Amino acid sequence: MSEEGGEPAGAPVGRRTVLGLLALGGAGIVGGSWVQNGLARLLGPIEARDPTGLIALFPLGDVFRFYSVTGSVPTKTAATYRLTVSGLVARPATYTLPDLQAMPQTALVSDFHCITGWQVLDVHWAGVPLSALLDRAEPSAEATAVRFRSFDGTYTESMTLSRARRRDVIVALQLLGGPVSHDHGGPVRIYAASMYGYKSTKWLSGIELTRGEVPGYWEHRGYPLDGTIKN
Amino acid sequence: MTPPTVPARRNLDRFSRAERAVHWITATLMIVCIVTAAVLYNGSLSIKVGHRHVVELIHVYAGFALPAPMLLGLASAAYRADLARLNRFSPSDWRWLRSRTRRDGLIRVGKFNAGQKLNAALTAGATLVLLGSGLLMFYPGLARLSWRTGATFVHDWFALAVGVLVLGHIAYAIKDREARRGMRTGRVSASWARAEHAAWAEDVDVGPDQDDKRA
Numbered sequence: 001m002s003e004e005g006g007e008p009a010g011a012p013v014g015r016r017t018v019l020g021l022l023a024l025g026g027a028g029i030v031g032g033s034w035v036q037n038g039l040a041r042l043l044g045p046i047e048a049r050d051p052t053g054l055i056a057l058f059p060l061g062d063v064f065r066f067y068s069v070t071g072s073v074p075t076k077t078a079a080t081y082r083l084t085v086s087g088l089v090a091r092p093a094t095y096t097l098p099d100l101q102a103m104p105q106t107a108l109v110s111d112f113h114c115i116t117g118w119q120v121l122d123v124h125w126a127g128v129p130l131s132a133l134l135d136r137a138e139p140s141a142e143a144t145a146v147r148f149r150s151f152d153g154t155y156t157e158s159m160t161l162s163r164a165r166r167r168d169v170i171v172a173l174q175l176l177g178g179p180v181s182h183d184h185g186g187p188v189r190i191y192a193a194s195m196y197g198y199k200s201t202k203w204l205s206g207i208e209l210t211r212g213e214v215p216g217y218w219e220h221r222g223y224p225l226d227g228t229i230k231n
Numbered sequence: 232m233t234p235p236t237v238p239a240r241r242n243l244d245r246f247s248r249a250e251r252a253v254h255w256i257t258a259t260l261m262i263v264c265i266v267t268a269a270v271l272y273n274g275s276l277s278i279k280v281g282h283r284h285v286v287e288l289i290h291v292y293a294g295f296a297l298p299a300p301m302l303l304g305l306a307s308a309a310y311r312a313d314l315a316r317l318n319r320f321s322p323s324d325w326r327w328l329r330s331r332t333r334r335d336g337l338i339r340v341g342k343f344n345a346g347q348k349l350n351a352a353l354t355a356g357a358t359l360v361l362l363g364s365g366l367l368m369f370y371p372g373l374a375r376l377s378w379r380t381g382a383t384f385v386h387d388w389f390a391l392a393v394g395v396l397v398l399g400h401i402a403y404a405i406k407d408r409e410a411r412r413g414m415r416t417g418r419v420s421a422s423w424a425r426a427e428h429a430a431w432a433e434d435v436d437v438g439p440d441q442d443d444k445r446a
Binding site for chain 2: 009010011012024028029032035058066068073113116118182
């Protein structure tokens with residue numbers, strides 16, 4: 001297209017810029033996770049110790065993004081926190097935080113993957129294996145799934161009983177070398193290493209044995225009931 | 232015959248109604264995207280505001296809508312003509328970009344200066360990249376996990392870049408009252424046009440207009 005007199009037509013730099021950015025974006029989508037992992041390995045340790053918090057403002061390394069689906073979530077302390085195990089079990093129980101801390105703990109170093117793509121690699125987790133709590137509750141024969149509730153009052157998630165018994169599913173009390181902070185879903189949350197983050201219920205308040213998986217918060221909003229990470 | 236002396240308050244038409252509508256609708260959608268992006272990205276804001284799914288939906292649908300005004304604008308001839316102007320870089324545009332004294336008016340600028348052209352191209356391209364990467368993040372079934380991780384990486388960095396472009400755009404607008412008037416009312420003073428966009432002013436300024444005759 002030519003312009004009116006006075007202004008020469010010139011090269012279509014605008015179009016080339018747009019196409020160049022599209023190519024860059026496409027390359028970033030295909031190769032970005034590789035670049036991101038490199039950056040994370042390089043900057044993660046610095047970012048974790050950055051007293052100013054400035055590094056976290058830039059999308060340099062792997063950082064947790066904090067999800068909350070309700071308005072405000074109450075803060076629970078060692079004095080006020082309770083975890084109930086109920087449903088299709090012979091022995092329903094209520095645990096306090098000291099109760100959970102007194103049980104044998106398991107530690108694992110594993111990645112956190114959000115289904116949308118963000119990830120945090122090599123995260124230190126520790127807590128009570130979920131299977132230990134399930135064994136104590138003695139699920140009845142018809143129990144085939146486990147449903148988690150959050151004390152945010154809204155969030156629920158489910159997984160099959162056999163998946164819930166896996167060794168990499170824990171009732172996490174420790175994250176990143178300290179107690180699970182409130183923003184991370186503390187004092188107690190689920191961590192299921194082989195599943196996307198939405199299965200790792202934050203602010204855990206209840207574990208209920210059910211007949212079949214009950215679609216939870218994100219399943220009602222389009223995420224698959226089976227949250228197993230597929231590459 | 233000498234050209235008539237130009238009265239101070241003469242106006243030139245700069246942006247049509249359709250172009251201004253495209254600008255302001257895009258601006259509103261962009262601001263919604265940026266504000267919701269801040270809530271989704273910044274951890275302390277995320278927890279304070281909560282309601283992640285609602286914030287996410289507002290962000291995503293404002294983002295989906297972002298290209299719509301620009302596409303609808305194509306129905307307007309004035310918009311298409313300005314798009315063509317933004318697309319083309321003349322040798323003097325490159326000189327203008329390199330010059331340290333580019334604002335002295337010695338390099339005669341057309342309807343858009345090279346900075347405006349560059350900003351338009353970068354914002355348009357980045358918006359499309361944000362749309363594509365955002366789609367992969369919002370519909371996780373579309374791509375494998377490593378591509379979604381890549382999409383998040385791309386989305387983060389392009390969003391940061393667009394944020395800087397938008398801030399720069401607003402900063403220049405704040406500094407230039409007459410440029411703002413151009414986008415608000417569609418008209419600019421002939422003296423401003425001659426100072427900032429001499430080549431364009433010469434093309435469109437064909438003599439005293441209606442306002443003049445009344446004066």
